[in-house]
Amino acid sequence: MKLQSVLLGTGSYLPERSVSNHELSKSLDTNHDWIVERTGIHSRHVAADDEYTSDLAVKAATRALEAANLKPSDIDMIILATSTPDNTFPATATRIQSKLGITTGFAFDIAAVCSGFVFALATADNYLKQGMAKNALVIGAETMTRILDWEDRTTAVLFGDGAGAVVLQAQGNTDKGILGNTLRTDGAGYDQLYVDGGASSTQSTGVIKMNGREVFKHAVTRLGEAVNDILEICNVEQSDIDWLVPHQANKRIIDATAKKLNLPDERVIHTGHSQANTSAASIPLALDYGIREGKIKPGQLVLCEAFAGGYAWGANIIRI
Numbered sequence: 001m002k003l004q005s006v007l008l009g010t011g012s013y014l015p016e017r018s019v020s021n022h023e024l025s026k027s028l029d030t031n032h033d034w035i036v037e038r039t040g041i042h043s044r045h046v047a048a049d050d051e052y053t054s055d056l057a058v059k060a061a062t063r064a065l066e067a068a069n070l071k072p073s074d075i076d077m078i079i080l081a082t083s084t085p086d087n088t089f090p091a092t093a094t095r096i097q098s099k100l101g102i103t104t105g106f107a108f109d110i111a112a113v114c115s116g117f118v119f120a121l122a123t124a125d126n127y128l129k130q131g132m133a134k135n136a137l138v139i140g141a142e143t144m145t146r147i148l149d150w151e152d153r154t155t156a157v158l159f160g161d162g163a164g165a166v167v168l169q170a171q172g173n174t175d176k177g178i179l180g181n182t183l184r185t186d187g188a189g190y191d192q193l194y195v196d197g198g199a200s201s202t203q204s205t206g207v208i209k210m211n212g213r214e215v216f217k218h219a220v221t222r223l224g225e226a227v228n229d230i231l232e233i234c235n236v237e238q239s240d241i242d243w244l245v246p247h248q249a250n251k252r253i254i255d256a257t258a259k260k261l262n263l264p265d266e267r268v269i270h271t272g273h274s275q276a277n278t279s280a281a282s283i284p285l286a287l288d289y290g291i292r293e294g295k296i297k298p299g300q301l302v303l304c305e306a307f308a309g310g311y312a313w314g315a316n317i318i319r320i
C-alpha cells in the first residue's frame, strides 16, 4: 500500500521575553525604521538564560502532540532541525525524547540551518513512506541569540529564538500529507553565511557572520528555482497553491517568492515581524500560527520553502 506522511497536528513555543527594535537600538548603532524597511522585523523573542533549545522544542512538541491527539509513547521517530544544539553531542533530539518520556524508537538531529525544517520534513517523509516509523515528531528549534555578536548590527537585529513542531503519521488510502520535496545545496556559498567557530576548527561556538547582500541575491534566485522544481515534482499548478508558508528571514525575500507564485499577500503567512529569523524554527512556527488562526484549512495546499547558509535550500508541498 502506498503510504503518505499526513500532518496530524502542529505546535509552537516562543520564549516569554520579546525585544523590540527600539530596545536593541539603545545598545547598537541601529534604528527601528532601518530594520523595518530592510527586513520587516519589529521585535524578536529571546530565550531565558536557563532555557535551552531542547526546552523550547519540548514545549512545541507537547502542543503538537495534543493537537494530533497522540501520546508521547505513540511517537517512534523524532527529527530535530537545529543549528543551536544543547551540546555538540549527543543529538539534542535524544534529550527531547527523554524529556518527553519516550523510551522506544529513535531520534536524531539535522543541520541545514534556516532550511533545516524543509530538510527534516523531507527526511521524515521518506522514513515514513519506507515504513521505518509510523508516527514522527518533526521539530525546528533554535536559540539563535546565543550565537549572535551583539555588537554587529548587520546580524544582531535579524535573529530570534523559538520552536515549532509537527506530528506526521504514515497513512494509506489518502490524498492528504506531503506531496513532494526538493532539496539542494551548493557549498560554494559556505563562507557567505556561517558561524566562525566549531568543535573541529576553533573548539568554541563562534558567532554568525554574513555577507547580507550576496545572501539576499542568491536567496531570491534559488527560491524561485525551488518553487518551479516543487510544482513540477508534485504535478501541481501555481494556481493550486492556497498558502505560502516561507522561512521568515526577510519580508522582501518572501514577497519576491510570493510574486513568483502569483500569490496575493493574504495567502502568505508572515510571522517575521514579531519573531525575526528563528532559523529552522520559523516554518513550523508559521505553520502552527496559520493553522491555529484558522487561516490554513483542511484540504488546502501549502508550499513551504527556505534558503540558508551552506548554501542549502528547498521546498515541500503538503495537503493539510
Ligand SMILES: CC(C)(COP(=O)(O)OP(=O)(O)OC[C@H]1O[C@@H](n2cnc3c(N)ncnc32)[C@H](O)[C@@H]1OP(=O)(O)O)[C@@H](O)C(=O)NCCC(=O)NCCS
Residues within 6 Å of the ligand: 029, 030, 031, 034, 035, 038, 039, 114, 153, 154, 155, 157, 211, 212, 213, 214, 215, 216, 219, 249, 250, 253, 277, 307, 308, 309
Ligand atoms: C541583511 C540585510 C537586511 C541588509 O540589507 P541591505 O539592504 O542589503 O543593506 P546593506 O548590507 O547593503 O547595508 C546598507 C547600509 O546599512 C548599514 N547597516 C547594516 N545593518 C544596519 C543596521 N542594523 N542598522 C542600521 N544600518 C545598518 C550598512 O552598514 C550599510 O551602510 P553603508 O552603506 O554606509 O555601508 C539584507 O542584505 C538581507 O536581508 N540579506 C539576506 C539575509 C538573510 O536572509 N539571511 C538569512 C538567510 S537564512
